[in-house]
Amino acid sequence: MCLLPWLMLCACAVAVTSQPHNVTRRESGSGHSKRVVCYYTNWSVYRPGTAKFSPQNINPYLCTHLIYAFGGLTRENSLRPYDKYQDIEQGGYAKFTGLKTYNKQLKTMLAIGGWNEGSTRFSPLVADEERRSELVHNVVRFLRQNHFDGLDLDWEYPAFRDGGKPRDRQNYALLVQELRAEFDRESEKTGRPRLLLTMAVPAGIEYIDKGYDIQKLNRHLDFMNILSYDYHSAFEPAVNHHSPLYPLEEDSEYNFDAQLSIDYTINHYLKLGADRDKLVLGIPTYGRSYTLFNPLATEIGSPADGPGEQGDATREKGYLAYYEICESLQSDEWKVERPNPNAMGPYAYKGNQWVGYDDIDIVKLKSQYVSDNGLGGIMFWAIDNDDFRGKCHGRPYPLIEAGKEAMLASARTSNDVVSVTPSRGSSKTSPKRPSSSSSSSGSGSGRQGPQSGLRTNKKRPSSSRRQNKPVRSSTTTTTTTTPAQNYPGTTPEPPTTPDPGSDFKCKDEGFFPHPRDCKKYFWCLDSGPSNLGIVAHQFTCPSGLFFNKGADSCDYARNVVCKKKSGETSSSTTKAPPITAATSRTTRISSSTVTARTTSTTTPRPVVDDDEEEYGEDDYEDEEDEGEETNPQDIKELLNIIKNIGTVLVQ
Incomplete structure (x- = not known):
């Protein structure tokens, strides 16, 4: 009888020592699976001079995921391009x-919505099951036809x-569930890789709690891009930094801005x-x-x-690109x-x-925070606002490159154990907020920059005491997996020469010669309600003709005074093959050796009504690169298009 308690004790000891600790180890190279998500704003192509940014400026090796902002919704329950002229025709x-x-390995995605889309179309749509x-x-049809x-x-x-309606929260989650089910079904039937499903989610606590069912969304989304910036807007009565990692003040019941920081937002999610x-x-x-008031x-x-004051390139009050x-x-x-400097970025004044x-x-530091806390990656709003021409630091995209390198380096040198969950839940807490350090001033180079409009909480949340925020102690099983991607820590050089842009800036409406190429000219037009000012649109004269400023038209060489006509320039140069549109089943590149003289290809423009979004496979023909020869007789029809797209305001 005395042996029974001893045997039971031994059995318990064996059970405890043999119990798994739920140790998850990274696979070799999984540190490179961290995401580097970059939004691209299609309105940046209308910026003046060398600030103009098009997909040709994007280094395809810089980011793991590129997101095209934005598409919209139609009354016919489909997707539509916001700018058909730029998105489709060009x-x-x-x-x-x-x-x-x-x-x-690059993933290209389409974002729909944005600040201007608001809730007017979303709310009634998600409320109706049909x-x-x-x-x-x-x-699915729209994404596949456009190769997203x-x-x-x-x-x-x-x-x-x-x-917006209170029921939006549950209806939005239903939409996500149904989208994911359809993406899975389409992949199973066609054998194609499943379409990714992601969401831009707010940083403001009130927006999160009232509009997003995080548990349900988490089950069906591949990942969530947190809009952890614009904690403060430029229209507030006091100056403040819009993207602090931690609050400046220590934890206190009287620190009313504790919620307005990235650390608080992350732990809330x-x-x-x-x-x-x-x-x-x-x-x-x-x-x-x-x-400043004073x-x-x-x-x-x-x-x-x-x-x-607005910048010369972004042209929006209260908003400046990092390169500006x-x-x-x-x-x-x-x-x-x-x-x-351990809590937030710098500020500058003049x-x-x-x-x-x-x-x-x-x-x-933010990228290190991502690695230290096992988060899924970093996202940048937006790629076109970084110093993409490398004027300030000797290399393009200094912010994106710095974040990417810091995150990947930290992931490679960190311990192989991602999380160790004991059987009875000792919890791992978030890193403590660094203490304030002394301020420094000088004419250093502070930096930043996307397109405006991803606005989060403009009003200050109710005050609450910020508590120690433990990380969840139990492991979570999820049905969503994203394949690991092995990206090098150092971004390779782009395969093609980025669009150098032009230093030409419109001062008035009308036609103007290109400062360095007699075959090219600019048509300067007011952008209308979009408030982008006068925008320069570049065109190229047909083969054998040159722009004649006196006649505001393309003319024969004998009638044009030009120091160096582009048709007589130095020997031909070899360009990398241009990226062309493809059919819905194949993506192809046409390779050729291109001289300064080009031959245009006539491509019929798809005739689509404003509310008609039925795009067939044959609607997407190969597009020529920018600088395509333009028939001056066809230019006037562009005026109405530009005026129409002017109503699409930036986010």
């Missing part, structure tokens, strides 16, 4: 998805904005049940600018007298302050102008 979609012909069913079928690898949902925001590896941290490549009061919290900021900071007149932005150092 081959924007085709050139964007064609980047995959260089990098086979309309949802029709939409999910049309989505997935859909990024960017409803800003469910249960908010004009048209984890608390709601999001998987760590599905959370992608958003990093801005833009700055929020203010006009130019002598420049510290955080100083009174503001409205948004800052870093070029300005090369002047000694700007002063840079870093009140807490006279009554003030701008907060993310520089290389804070981007590295």
Whole structure:
């Protein structure tokens, strides 16, 4: 009888020691599976001079996922391009998805929604089961015909904005569930890789809680792109940094801004049940600018007298691309302050102008934060606002490159164990917030930059005491898996020479010669309601003709005064093959040796009504590169197109 308790004790000991600890180990090279997601804004092609950005400027090896912003919804429960002229007729979609012909691992996706789409169309659509069913079928068709690898949902925001309803939260989750089911079904029937399904999710706590069923969304989404910027807008009465990693003040019941930080947002998503590896941290490549009420009061919290002056390229008050900021900071007149470099990026001021932005150092810290916390990657809004021409740091895309290198290097050197979950749940806590360090000032180069509009919480949330935020102690089983992708830590050089752009800027409407090529000319037109100012549209005269400013038309060489006609330039050069549109089943590249003289191909434009979104396979013919020869007789019809697309405001 005395042996029985001893035997039971031994049995318990054996059971405890043999119990698995749920240790998950990374596979070899899985550190490279971290996502580097980059949004591309199609309106950046209308920026003036060398700020113009098109898919030809994108290095296909820079990001793991490229997202084209934006598409919209139709009344017929389908998707539509926001800018049919740029997206379809000028081959924007085709050139964007064609980047995959260089990098086979690259994923190109389409984002629908954005700030301007709001809730007016989303809310009634998701509330109707029949309309949802029709939409999910049309989505697959649209994505496949345009060669996208997935859909990024960017409803800003469910249960908010004009048209939003309280039931949006559950209806949005139903739409995601049905989209995922349709994506799975289509893949099984066709044998094609499954379309990816992602979502842009807010940073503001109120938006999250009222509009997003995180547990349900987490089951069906491949990952979530957190809009962890614009915690403060340029229209607030005091200056503030729009993307802090941590709050400046220590934890306290009187720290009313504790919720307005990336660390708080991330831990809130984890608390709601999001998987760590599905959370992608958003990093801005833009700055929020203010006009100071008192130019002598420049510290955080100083009174503001409205948004800052617009930049020459982005042309929006309160918003500056990183390349606009870093070029300005090369002047000694700007002063840079870093009140807490471990908590947020710097700010700079000159006279009554003030701008907060993310520089290389804070981007590295945020990327390190992603690795330390086992998150799914980093996201940049937007690729076209980074210093893509490399004017400030000697290489293109300094912010994206810095974030990518820091995240991948940290993932490679970190312990092989991702998470160790004991049987009874000792919890791992988030890293403690670094203490404030001394401020530094000088004419350093602070940086930032995307296109405006991904706005999160504009009003301050109710005050609450920020508590220690433990990471979930139990492992989570999810039905969504994304294949690991092995990306090199160093980005290879782009396979083609990026579009160099032109230093020409429109000062007035009309026709103007290209400063370096007599065959080319610009047509400067006011962009209308889009408030982009006067936009330059470049054209090339037909073969054998040159632009004659006196006649505002293409003319014979004998009638044109030109120091160096492009048709007589130096010997022919070999270009990399242009990216062309393809059929829905194949993606092909036409390879050729191109001289300065080109031959245009006549491509019929698809005739589509404003509300008609039925695009057949034959509607997408090969598009010529920019600089395509243009018949001057056909130019006038472009005027109405440009005026129409002017109504599409940037996000």
